[in-house]
Amino acid sequence: MDLFFFSLFAFIALICAVNVVLQKHPISSALSLVGVMGSLAVLYLLLGAEFVAMAQVIVYAGAVMVLFIFVIMLLNAGIEEHRGRSWIAKLLGFPAFVALLGLLCWFVQRFFPNTGFVKFGDFTGGGAQEIGYALFTEYLLPFEVTSVLILIAIIGAIVLARKELD
Amino acid sequence: MDPSQALEMLKNGVPTSWYLTLSALLFSIGVAGFMIRRNIITVFMCIELMLNAVNLSFIAFAHQHKQVSGHLFTFFVMVVAAAEAAVGLAIILTVFKNRSTLNIDEINTLKN
Amino acid sequence: MYKLWLIPALPFIGFLINGIIGRKLPKAVTNLVAVGSVVLAFLWVLFVGNQSNWGATPLHAHYFTWIKSGAVNVGWDYWVDKLTMIMLMVVTGIGSLIHIYATGYMEHEEGYYRFFAYLNLFMFFMLNLVLAGNYLILFVGWEGVGLCSYLLIGFYFVKKSATTAGNKAFIVNRIGDFGFSLAMFLMFTTFGSLNFAKVFAAAPGKPEGILTAIAFLMLLGATGKSAQIPLYVWLPDAMEGPTPVSALIHAATMVTAGVYMCSRSSVIFLHAPMAMEAVALVGLATAVFAATIGLTQYDIKKVFAYSTVSQLGYMFLGVGVGAFSAGVWHLMTHAFFKALLFLGAGSVIHACHGEQDMRHMGGLRKYAPKTMAVLACASLAIAGFPGTSGFFSKDAILTAAYGHAPWMFWVGVVTAGMTAFYVWRAFWMTFWGEYKGHGHPHESPWSMLGPLVVLAILSLFGGVLFNVPKILEGMFPPLHEVEGEGMLMGISIAAGLLGIALSYYMYVVNTELPAKITAALGGLYRLVYDKYRVDEAYDAAVVTPLIEGSKAVLWHGVDQGVIDGAVNGVGYQARGIGGILKLIQSGNIRSYATWIAVGAVALLLALGAGGGVK
Amino acid sequence: MNMLDLVIALPAIGFLIALLIPRAMDNFIRLFALGFSLLTFVVSLTLVMGFQQGAAGQQFVTNVVWIQNPEIHYHVGIDGLSLWLIILSTFLTPIAILLSWNAIQDRAKEYFAFLLLLEFGLVGVFAAWDLFLFYVFWEVVLVPMYFLIGIWGHDRRIYAAVKFFLYTMAGSVLMLAAIIFLYTQAGTFDYASILDQFSTGKIVLTHLQETLLFLAFFLAFAIKVPLFPLHTWLPDAHVEAPTAGSLMLASVMLKMGTYGLVRFCLPMFPTAARENAPWIVILAIIGIVYGALVAMVQPNMKKLVAYSSVSHLGFVVLGIFTFTQAGLDGAVYQMLNHGISTGALFLLVGFLYERRHSLEISSYGGVATAAPWLSILFLITTLASIGLPTLNNFVGEFLVLQGAAQANFTWAVFASLGVILSACYMLWMYQRVFFGELSEEVKHHMPELSLREWACAVPLIFMMLWMGMYSQSFIPIVSEQNAKILHQGKMSSPVRAMAAVQGVNNAR
């Protein structure tokens, strides 16, 4: 069952991810990304991270990506233009991608041989209670700092996007 | 490892490394997207993709070690990503307003 | 005690008054202040001389410590002995006369007050020079008179030639000062003091080499100030200044400072025979050299200027052959007649409305007989006409030269003949013949003529009145007696008379002759007429290379090229490296991403190669 | 808290208050800056009154801990060396402010504030007795000057400012490294304590270490002086700086370098200083002659004066490295002289610039006819600059050359060439600017001195005469301090040598 779900959603995630990169239109990319995020949310659930899964959907899919789509719509962004160039990206882009992928996989295989297994229900520490507890004890300071960060981000976004006062 | 053994093994569940490999794949795809795409918004989305990939590995590690910290990291990453998206998109809006282009190759000077 | 400080202080006060508020003062007050201060100083000199037995017992005065640092301790000291006394009398006396003369001569000039302020300042510094009790104070005066000379030569500062001449004077003098100051440094390191008394007391015990070096350096200083070869070039140009200045500074007083210094430092010179020889040779060479140039000049002031150089050469000859007192004597008599010559020339120029070229004069005896009379006196004196002041002093020098080396005597005699010739040439050209200039020449006012008359009397009888060797007896070692003194005297008189006669023949009787001789001599004449092209040679050899070299090699080459080039080169290198690195920082985000990816790959590779993190 | 602290603090306070004054009140800012700097000057005069000649060590000491770890003290004090330099700084600042009264209209507030900050830094540099504090003040000085040149300068100001900044930084970084090395050796930044440790042999440096440290300090100071091959920032900085900037730069800032040489290089590394003296002196002499020659051909007045500074400061360095009493005294005195006379030159060039708006010599001529008093003041300053006796520079030059002659007569011979050349370039410039026909353009732009300009120039002229005629007001306390430095240098070499031997023995 685990294998099935994992395979299914990993597959969806990968397809969507590739789609993000390959789609010409930003909206398509954005929707594909939503797909990736949804799939990942499911994978999170499989990994016992219920809260994060929900947060993933709410924050990422529900807010961040909506924002993206909003901006795409607002700017009426079309199919991307093929002007400009980056010879370095052209030259090294693909090799770097392959090398990075290969190396990462190699590292994963090397340091995490198949010892650990994920089985749904093995880990139940991802509920709201556990997260909340950790958040307000061990990670209180980062949490508060994050709130400041968000405040700054809000102000920054407002300042940036605000219309010039005449 | 012969197939029967592998099948036997898979009854225990999915190896954590598979999740990590998936994470690596997603991350690399994000990197590739960053390098390939020209639309600034798409590039931005590729960043989000990379962040998500990393989140996945955090969660996988959390499961592996049976610790909630990984979740929290993910949580923070999300928060930061949200903030980043807000500011980043606001910047994109401003840039577009000033230059009427979203092509990242044409946005290569700080001065306008 | 004797309030020696009052002597320089009086002109200084005059300078301050005229300098600061002179512009607002009426001319009469300016005159009063300027002339009065100098005359008062003269009177005070007389008073001091009278009180102190004319310097027979030297007077010392120490006013305050000027510079003190470790062993270096220089005070503002004055020192008055017989030599000083003579100098004081000459300076203040002639100075007074020339001040009076100047009130007439400068009457219509703009910047009248300024002129007198400078003149008073000059008096202050000159008196300081003369009164100095140590070499540094002497140097103060030395530099100070140089400054005033500069200011007065450049008095007509709108004229470029005048200011250039001023600069030339100052800078050439500086070269001399360079020698003088080095002499002082060496002196201090040798003697530990700059005080005359201490230095002269200690000198005999010091090694001859060092003394010779000091003496040579002092000679360099003296050649600068006293316009000797090789630094005489500034003096002819200095005639750009108003005529009273030429008379006072560039004939009577300042230029003789070198002679004064050498006489003052006789102790050192006497212990440095080589230097003495050099002094004599420099003097002799200058005398001949300048005299030949004087033969050919047409500008009346230039003639007298070269004559001054030549006469100063005589003085140096005297000093160099050991006849210090004769040198000083000639210094004094020269002050009389040369001041008179210049003032007379000024009067002539005044009469001819500023014309200085003798070819445009002539026949002035009808228009300015008084001037002619006084100039005749002076010309007789300089030609060594028996009984006149010049006769005695020149004779004393020539005799001493004969005693030192007979060939020097003969050269001196020839020079004396030339001197007589060119001075009288000028005289004939000016006063005889027909007037060839423009306008109506006129006689000068009495304020100008008065001093001339006094000076004429002094020129004629100064030698008899003031027998300097007698006065200075005991100050300097006596000279060897020379055999046949009478004959030598006769030869020199004959040379003088011959010169006068020749000039009469050439410029009054047979006026075509000079042109013929000129034509016959051709190139040689041109050379002499162009003052041997020494200025040009100096320009080509020193000035131009220095300026062009500084500009091209030092400034553009070393400074901007090498040093700044190196500095900017470092900058450009940095910029160049940055330029290469800039390619990475293209502003293209995708490139950045690629670099990051490559970096990540490299990092991972390194990690993997290192066995990874366990 | 004593008077010295007050002298240091006042400009800083003034700087801060000036920043708070609204921009619109620019006349008030000028008055305020002038008032504050005058107040500082008056207070600094109490230092002269209270200075005890003959007392050992530095006076007006304040020593409190500033930073705990590493221990850095606010340790200030003055001795005969720094007293006059501090007075020079406080004396010139009001003049600089008065001088800029009308010239600076743009961003007046920052300008005058920066001048006060500059004064603060300068006084601090001369008063600091803690190496780190010294370094801090050293850098503090850099900042306002950088902005003075960079903001209110002429056309190529950015280039000049950056050049100035980079040059100085290059040297001072080396100095910082040397200071830190000393700290590792001595365990303190306190200069008095370090000197003490040197003399008692607690710090033992190898020959190489001493040489390197000496060179590090020397280079920093030599750049600031500036010594011959390191001088090219100076002409550019001067030409581009506003008049007050040039004034402060030439008059006081350059003295930071020579002050550092006397204050730090000689007492701390006497052996190295003596060993390296020959080539340093040669550089100094080259600087003297070279600066003069290059000055001679400059078409720009400020550049000319700048190169003349190179030449004059060559004298100072020469004097310092003669290791004679006369040479050192002369060098220190020459610092003050140069401060006064070159300051006055820049001031007067500034007056000309304000009138004609050109620094090119060729755009002048005949000024003497239009503005006689200006030309007379300029003449006096020129004469002071070329070392006419009875004016200040002569005393310094004489002592330096005397010292050089005592050390090595050849040095004196070549250095004296500078005296000739100085007359050449100064008089030549004077002739071209002030003499000659008065052209129409110049005539219309050349009013006589105003009251404010008189007020700027007269104190300087007065000081030239005073310092030239009665140097005894100034030299004795300098002399006393220099004698100490020379004594230390002579005495400590053998002591150090012995200590070094002992150190080696102990190590065994």
Added chain:
Amino acid sequence: MEFLVITLIKLALITFIFMTTLAYLQWVERKVIAHVQVRMGPSRVGPHGLLQPLADVIKLITKEGVLPPHVNAGYYLLAPFLAVFMALISISIIPFGTGIDIPAMTFGGKTFGPYHTMMELASVNMGVLMILAVSSMGVYGIALAGWSSNNKYALLGGLRSSAQMISYELPMSLAIASPLLMAGTLQLRGIADSQAGFYLGFVPKWAIFQMPAPQIFAFIIFMISAFAETNRIPFDLPEAENELVAGFHVEYSSMTFASFFMAEYANMVTVCSVGTLLFLGGWQPLWPAALGSNFVAPAIFLGAGLICLYHGLNPARPFDRYTLPVFAVVFFGLAGLMAFPPLVPVLTPLFWFLAKVGFLLFVFIWIRATLPRFRYDQLMSFAWKFLFPAALLNLLVTGFLVALVS
């Protein structure tokens, strides 16, 4: 296996009932509005227009699905699907009653059961978050519809709706958080259960009344946000007819158009259910069973039957004579079912739950009939400047009070 089967059965049942409900909800809306405006409303198709929904469905299905040439076909078609999908998905996790015990049954020799199952499709630990997550996804449908239509009205509508939905999601989440604080769980069933009981024997312990922090304000905020989230009047800016023609669905027709409507009504039902669960005690009765709350349902149905019977006997329109008695019989049957003792524990909570949801839906319709539309800037400033701070304040006070009590 059994779980799967039962779930499938529940799924079928719920889907059927829910879809029917959605269809009839529109009829109800039209009827209610008509009555508010003193009209008859749909009354032609079937008795009292009861067959109107069916007619509508047939009409929409049979109409031509126009695919305008300028649209992005893929997204254009995806949008309504997404909208309806996201709207329907929430229903699956909403509990609407207590458990049911199904006795063992024998079919063809095989015995099934007995079973105990809950009245819900799925029980999710993170129920509330799930609801939020899914509802936040709902915006995609509208936004995409607006964008893919390539029509400026549609685009504006889409933009408006996405901005509006993001904005109002915040106060809504905050309003939801307050009852969560008191319930201490994220499970919807748990929340409803935590509201069981009565104060003083008769005041229900619903969240809006619950001590220490009655959530009446949170409820109001929630409801307001719910209006906005469902794009209902007074917040129906995305589809404002007189500004944007029809907003994001201007280009839609036929079934695609129907999908949006379905999604809207499904969303309404969902938010009303959530509101009921979170604030109104879910299936908890208004007063205790001891006071006879169990008899409310039979009594109402009985009363309804009697009224129908009365009107059937005195018909206002000719066919009432035939229809209303049938209705009366149905009502009586329902009343009997409600009163049937074995079914009482199952049906009474269900009744209460549905009654509350129905009431809230009525409020939605009521408001629609009553209030005018907001202006867009008012809408936004209302969200950010009033609703958001108020919700935050409410959350703070609640948190404070809860912490004080515990």
